[in-house]
Structure formats: structure tokens, C-alpha cells
Amino acid sequence: MPADASLLARVERIVNATPAHDIHTHLYDPSFGSLLLWGIDELLVYHYLVSEAFRHFRMPYESFWNAGKPTQAEWIWDALFVRHSPISESCRGVVTVLNALGIDPRKGDLASLRGWFAGQDPAAYVDRVLGLANVASVCMTNSPFDDEERPGWETGFVRDPRFVAALRIDPLLLAWPSAVKRLQAWGYRVTGERNSANASEVRRFLADWTRRIDARYCMVSLPDDFAFPAESDAAWLIEHAVLPHGREHGQAFALMMGVKRAVNPALRLAGDGVGRSNLGALQHLCAANPDNRFLATCLSRENQHELVVLARKFRNLHPFGCWWFTNTPQFIAEITSMRLELLGTSFTPQHSDARVLDQLVYKWNHSRGILARCLADRHADLAASGWTSTDAEIARDARELLGGAFATFLGRE
Ligand SMILES: [Zn+2]
Numbered sequence: 001m002p003a004d005a006s007l008l009a010r011v012e013r014i015v016n017a018t019p020a021h022d023i024h025t026h027l028y029d030p031s032f033g034s035l036l037l038w039g040i041d042e043l044l045v046y047h048y049l050v051s052e053a054f055r056h057f058r059m060p061y062e063s064f065w066n067a068g069k070p071t072q073a074e075w076i077w078d079a080l081f082v083r084h085s086p087i088s089e090s091c092r093g094v095v096t097v098l099n100a101l102g103i104d105p106r107k108g109d110l111a112s113l114r115g116w117f118a119g120q121d122p123a124a125y126v127d128r129v130l131g132l133a134n135v136a137s138v139c140m141t142n143s144p145f146d147d148e149e150r151p152g153w154e155t156g157f158v159r160d161p162r163f164v165a166a167l168r169i170d171p172l173l174l175a176w177p178s179a180v181k182r183l184q185a186w187g188y189r190v191t192g193e194r195n196s197a198n199a200s201e202v203r204r205f206l207a208d209w210t211r212r213i214d215a216r217y218c219m220v221s222l223p224d225d226f227a228f229p230a231e232s233d234a235a236w237l238i239e240h241a242v243l244p245h246g247r248e249h250g251q252a253f254a255l256m257m258g259v260k261r262a263v264n265p266a267l268r269l270a271g272d273g274v275g276r277s278n279l280g281a282l283q284h285l286c287a288a289n290p291d292n293r294f295l296a297t298c299l300s301r302e303n304q305h306e307l308v309v310l311a312r313k314f315r316n317l318h319p320f321g322c323w324w325f326t327n328t329p330q331f332i333a334e335i336t337s338m339r340l341e342l343l344g345t346s347f348t349p350q351h352s353d354a355r356v357l358d359q360l361v362y363k364w365n366h367s368r369g370i371l372a373r374c375l376a377d378r379h380a381d382l383a384a385s386g387w388t389s390t391d392a393e394i395a396r397d398a399r400e401l402l403g404g405a406f407a408t409f410l411g412r413e
Pocket of ligand 1 (some may be wrong): 026353
């Protein structure tokens, strides 16, 4: 039942006061300099907004991509904020960010917004954003295959303890023949054949990078047609390298399932779509590998119920997040309520997936509001059944849902 106003206010106060551990983002430790994106232009050229702006643009795709970032930002601002109301979730996010920073987005123009951001000190701005979002830690997405990022890790730097690492291995699993050449260049004796010598060299590569970045988990984003078991490089590598590595290092493997890459290649990063995954693959992984831990999130709304039921069957599976196309108020509320009703607090309802630092503010502000409502409704139902929850109990729930259950699952409490 919907919680009454006073219960809702209590739960909102508690959820807002509980720091979140953001378990998946595309942000970087500030030591990476320009790789950590922030500011109004980056907010506007976010790929979510690019695809929405192209609903209105009449220009050829290439004209947009050939323009510089400032021009792209101006076009998007004009299309989505000036000529139309910014009511989509991603547009509203920009409004939430500006408002939280004390800027009235309706006063002034893009030039004055840019002036405000240009006056910020980057280090102080990181502190301010993390404070406004009430985020205690940010998990990055770290790819050894990224030529801009890898040199930073190889050289080494003083880590900001708020930015923790996750090892992303999409090119290894999804483009094995080209990954072989890269691994060879880095000194790993791989040939591309599916044999035990190659598996052990891939394990050495995973172990080296796990140690180098102190990876909390290993991750891959998978297409909707991913199958396991299967006669594919990905299935072979998972079975013979990733899972043995996970067991040896006590490291969880995260699967982000259901992305259809380059549905419209002309949109570049904004051109990916969604497909319904076969969760039989995840079921097989969980059942056949009880000593491995799996984190999973699904991009398709149609997979959400099945994922929650799988998590009831397999304690080595931890559902997380409302990802990308499911990161809208309607779907977050639906998915979070379903998970609370079927799993209690043993999952992680949200991660920000932020690509731009400032997005932490809106993603957590919006998600916390919905999480508080869903949680308050559960406690209202509980009260109606004869169990009145204390503030301390609700605070325990909030801690579990905002990172505590995740840390317990990873064994890093
Ligand atoms: Zn992501």
C-alpha cells in the first residue's frame, strides 16, 4: 500500500542521509585528468541526449559528428531545452544538476552556464559533486584495452580512495582474434587456439590487471544473443579463464546483458539498442559454478522478472541497477518494487552509470526519491500486517540497498 506522508517523509530522510556506493560508472579517478568528464558541455553531449536530439535534427549525421563539441552542445541545448520542454529523464537530469548547483537553468543562456563551470576548481568540484550526490565511493570501468586509460595504470599514480576499480574485458571476450594480437604485444604468449596454454596466459593477464588496479570485480557487457554453454570464443574464455580466475582471486564476474551494438551506427555511441537476453545462459553459469559469484543487470524490461526469480534460486547471483533504457522513473519504480517484494534487501537497486561527473547528482537524486517511495510502501504494508519498523531498521535497509548488500556479496564488508 502507498505509505502515508509521515512514513514517506521518515524513509526519505533516512535514504537521503545514507551515503551510496555507486557500483558502476564510467567516471575516472581525478588523476586521469581530462578522462574525468564534467561540466555543461559534457552533460549536453551525453549520448542519451544525442539520440534524443536527433529526433528533432534534420542535419545529416556526419554534420553533427564533424562539428566540435561546443557546437554539438549548442545544437542539443537548442533542440531539447529551448525549442522543446526538457521532460525526458535525461533532459530533466541536466535541470536537476544545475538546480542542485544553485543555478537557475531558465535564467541566462548556454554562454553564462559555461562561464560558471569554467570558474570551478576541478578538485574542489569533485568534492562538491560527491557531497551533493551523497556518494561515498564510485566504481570505475577500467579497460586494459583502452589506449587512453592503460598508460595511466602502467605508469602508476596515487589513488583517490573514493574511486575504486572494476576490470572490464569486453574486447577479450567479444573480439578474441584481435585481443590475441594485443595480448601478444603486451608479452602474453597466446596464439588464439582454444587450449590450456592459452587459457592460463589469459588468466595471467587477468591476474596482473586485477592486482594492478585492485579490481573489485571483473565485467563484460553482452549482446542479447549471448549463449552459454556455446561453441564461441566468449563461452570458452569464460569457462576456462574468467571463471577459474574468479575462483582463484575470490572475484565476482559482472554480466550486463542485452545490449544490441550499433543498431544505428550513424549515431555512434548513441546508436546501441536493446534486445531480450536468454537468461538460460545466466542460469547455467550460476548452477554450474557455485563457487563463482555473478553480478547481473539486464537492459530489457522483459528480462527483469526472470532475473529476480533466478536470484531467488542462486545465492551466487546478485542483481543490480536499472540500466540505461530502464533508468526512467517508471521502470525504476517497477523493477525496484518487484525486487524488494521478491528478494528483500539482498540486491543493489541502482548504479548511476554516470559518464559525466555531474550526472551523479541527478542520477542519485532521482533514484533515491524512487527508492524511498518503494521502500516506504513496503514498510507501510508491513505495518498493516502488524510489524512497525523503527528508524534504525529502515536505516539498515537503506545501508544494504545503497552498497552494503553489494559489499557483503563481494566479501568486502
Ligand atoms: Zn555502463
